[in-house]
Amino acid sequence: MTQEExxxxxxxxxxxxxxxxxxxxxxxxxxxYFKAVFSILDFILLRSEGKTxxxxxxxxxxxxxxxxxxxxxxxxxxxxxxxxxxxxIDKETCDKLRKNVKEIIKEHKIQD
Numbered sequence: 001m002t003q004e005e006x007x008x009x010x011x012x013x014x015x016x017x018x019x020x021x022x023x024x025x026x027x028x029x030x031x032x033y034f035k036a037v038f039s040i041l042d043f044i045l046l047r048s049e050g051k052t053x054x055x056x057x058x059x060x061x062x063x064x065x066x067x068x069x070x071x072x073x074x075x076x077x078x079x080x081x082x083x084x085x086x087x088x089i090d091k092e093t094c095d096k097l098r099k100n101v102k103e104i105i106k107e108h109k110i111q112d
Contacts, residue, residue, distance in 0.1 A: 001052060006043040010036055010110065014101070026094040027084055033097045034081045040101070041070060044108050073100060 001009075017032035038059070042052040045062050053059035056078075063071035077097060080089065104110075 001042070001046070003043060003046055006039055006046065006052075007110070009039045010043065010105075013039060017098075021094065021098065024091070026091050027087075027089040030080065030089040030094045030097055031084050033094070033101050034077075034084075036101055037074070037077075037097075037104070040104055040108075040110060041074065043110060044070070070104070073104070 013032055013036040017029050017036060020032060021029035038056075041059060041063065044067065045059070046052045048066065049062065053062050060071065060074065063074060077100070080093060080097065083089075
């Protein structure tokens with residue numbers, strides 16, 4: 001995937017996440033925010049390393065080596081992503097993830 005394709009993906013997914021969030025479906029919004037996170041992290045890795053990870057395991061490994069602060073963030077929140085398959089996510093949890101997504105975009109100067 002190219003940087004342009006990832007940026008388009010990020011914008012589309014975030015737009016969908018915001019729409020679902022505004023409808024108070026926090027579980028679905030959380031899933032979409034995570035999809036955005038994965039695209040954002042892949043964009044950061046593509047921009048700096050020239051490649052994107054093939055799966056979550058490789059993403060974790062690349063982040064741990066090159067972006068330890070993003071690795072810590074993903075490690076901290078990944079359990080929430082996995083739990084979206086079996087439990088409902090509350091607004092507070094969704095809000096924390098949403099805030100972090102916006103901070104990563106700003107900190108890494110990613111067009112949103």
